[in-house]
Amino acid sequence: MFEINRMYSHDHVKELLHEVGEVLTHTVYSEERNFLSPPLDMTELRQIFHDARSSLRLGKVGEAFKHIVAGSVDTHHPRFLSQQLAAPAPLGAIADMVVSALNQGHAVFDMSPVNSLIEEDVLDWARRKLLLSDEVFGVVTSGGSLSNLSALLAARNYLDGWSGWRNGLSKSRVVIVASRGGHYSISKAAGILGIGTHNLLQVDVDECGRIELDSFREVMRCVAAEEMLPIVCLTVATTGTGSVDPLAACVQITRESAPRAWIHVDAAHGGFLAMADRFHGEFEALSGCDSITWDAHKMLFQSIPLSFLFFQDREKADFMSQHDSPYLTQRHDGEFLDKARWSLECSRRSNAVKLWCTLNYYGENYFTTAFKEILDRTADIYKYLKSRPCYLVLGEPDSNIIAFRYVTKCSEEERVNQLILKKMRDDGSFLIGFTKINDKLYLRLTVMNPRTRPGDIPALFAAIEAAALTYKPK
Numbered sequence: 084m085f086e087i088n089r090m091y092s093h094d095h096v097k098e099l100l101h102e103v104g105e106v107l108t109h110t111v112y113s114e115e116r117n118f119l120s121p122p123l124d125m126t127e128l129r130q131i132f133h134d135a136r137s138s139l140r141l142g143k144v145g146e147a148f149k150h151i152v153a154g155s156v157d158t159h160h161p162r163f164l165s166q167q168l169a170a171p172a173p174l175g176a177i178a179d180m181v182v183s184a185l186n187q188g189h190a191v192f193d194m195s196p197v198n199s200l201i202e203e204d205v206l207d208w209a210r211r212k213l214l215l216s217d218e219v220f221g222v223v224t225s226g227g228s229l230s231n232l233s234a235l236l237a238a239r240n241y242l243d244g245w246s247g248w249r250n251g252l253s254k255s256r257v258v259i260v261a262s263r264g265g266h267y268s269i270s271k272a273a274g275i276l277g278i279g280t281h282n283l284l285q286v287d288v289d290e291c292g293r294i295e296l297d298s299f300r301e302v303m304r305c306v307a308a309e310e311m312l313p314i315v316c317l318t319v320a321t322t323g324t325g326s327v328d329p330l331a332a333c334v335q336i337t338r339e340s341a342p343r344a345w346i347h348v349d350a351a352h353g354g355f356l357a358m359a360d361r362f363h364g365e366f367e368a369l370s371g372c373d374s375i376t377w378d379a380h381k382m383l384f385q386s387i388p389l390s391f392l393f394f395q396d397r398e399k400a401d402f403m404s405q406h407d408s409p410y411l412t413q414r415h416d417g418e419f420l421d422k423a424r425w426s427l428e429c430s431r432r433s434n435a436v437k438l439w440c441t442l443n444y445y446g447e448n449y450f451t452t453a454f455k456e457i458l459d460r461t462a463d464i465y466k467y468l469k470s471r472p473c474y475l476v477l478g479e480p481d482s483n484i485i486a487f488r489y490v491t492k493c494s495e496e497e498r499v500n501q502l503i504l505k506k507m508r509d510d511g512s513f514l515i516g517f518t519k520i521n522d523k524l525y526l527r528l529t530v531m532n533p534r535t536r537p538g539d540i541p542a543l544f545a546a547i548e549a550a551a552l553t554y555k556p557k
């Protein structure tokens with residue numbers, strides 16, 4: 084007989100926690116890091132997978148986790164520069180494990196009593212950091228894509244007066260206006276919400292990747308002339324190039340041409356810039372917008388998932404859905420703590436707890452110090468790129484994402500950049516990313532780790548240039 088009581092026992096759990104703690108402190112939290120990414124060779128990876136599984140089946144939990152770590156990318160490494168993945172604040176990651184053990188359900192307040200208060204407290208903090216007013220109504224979601232989808236759903240219901248929600252969308256005049264640099268979750272939402280990807284009107288960007296205002300004016304003029312109902316999506320730090328759209332100007336143009344438009348701001352990545360005292364004028368323009376996405380699992384250094392979605396006020400948030408069930412959405416002391424009504428999810432984890440623990444334990448200084456380091460390193464990178472004729476870089480970076488290209492005289496530039504990417508991956512001393520701009524491959528760095536040192540930057544470019552030199556023209 085399987086002993087269920089033994090499985091949940093104090094002694095058993097203590098043993099597991101001890102083993103996991105040992106592995107984590109000797110790997111993820113070790114002072115010495117010597118590898119960034121496991122082999123992506125399938126044979127080797129399958130071996131790691133089998134070893135981990137065999138260890139579990141033999142009851143060797145510590146061994147199993149060692150294999151899993153060995154088969155994972157090291158997002159804590161100071162030379163990890165490839166994706167928007169944080170080295171999570173340690174107490175945040177540990178709090179996340181406690182959240183899993185407690186397993187509170189956030190659909191209703193009674194199933195997550197103190198965690199509901201924690202969620203409200205974190206939302207209130209994030210709202211203030213974005214310089215938003217008391218009227219603003221916030222919800223927690225499981226990621227930027229879901230925040231964007233939820234916002235666009237509310238926008239659609241607002242613009243068509245619930246017609247699509249009730250009758251389907253055959254005669255909808257709702258369109259989405261977004262920049263070419265916008266995140267793909269916007270076009271995905273256009274498909275999911277029945278607005279249609281053909282009704283996503285794309286605005287050109289300037290050489291720095293920001294919305295080009297003449298192009299924006301022209302699109303908005305057509306929208307008004309055709310009496311379409313627009314959802315305007317602006318981005319604070321685009322995923323590809325970290326560019327910040329000119330929010331204040333776009334909000335003004337939108338309100339002049341289509342006063343009832345819904346303006347959504349995707350600050351999934353760039354919300355932190357408000358805390359770093361950048362783009363003050365643009366953040367002030369948020370007060371004229373209808374909804375805003377901000378991901379804490381990016382620049383607030385939390386493990387995935389945790390995202391915030393803010394609506395201008397509760398009335399706007401109410402456009403998210405009309406499902407009301409008798410056991411949801413009750414007032415508690417005048418507060419709306421049952422958030423299921425404003426969520427696409429029903430069962431929902433207490434994701435805000437990890438940020439709340441991080442904030443209250445390490446203090447807000449942790450963030451401001453980390454932002455300074457990160458933005459300083461990005462500036463170092465830009466300075467280096469500008470000092471060398473072999474690089475083409477867009478303008479000065481708006482945030483901590485920077486795209487550039489190695490240029491050569493020969494017509495084989497594209498292949499040289501492909502080779503650099505491949506060599507960097509094989510060599511394994513840095514992990515870098517890429518993006519495409521006008522169908523051309525650009526190398527892309529996301530500086531998200533405050534422990535990346537000034538000395539890492541020359542070493543990075545030495546590695547890139549060494550990789551480029553191995554190119555042999557055909």
Ligand SMILES: *Cc1c(COP(=O)(O)O)cnc(C)c1O
Pocket residue numbers: 167225226227228229231266268318319320321322349350351352378390
């Ligand atoms: C990362 C990102 C998203 C998507 O967020 P997820 O949390 O990955 O779903 C959306 N928009 C922007 C600008 C992003 O950088």
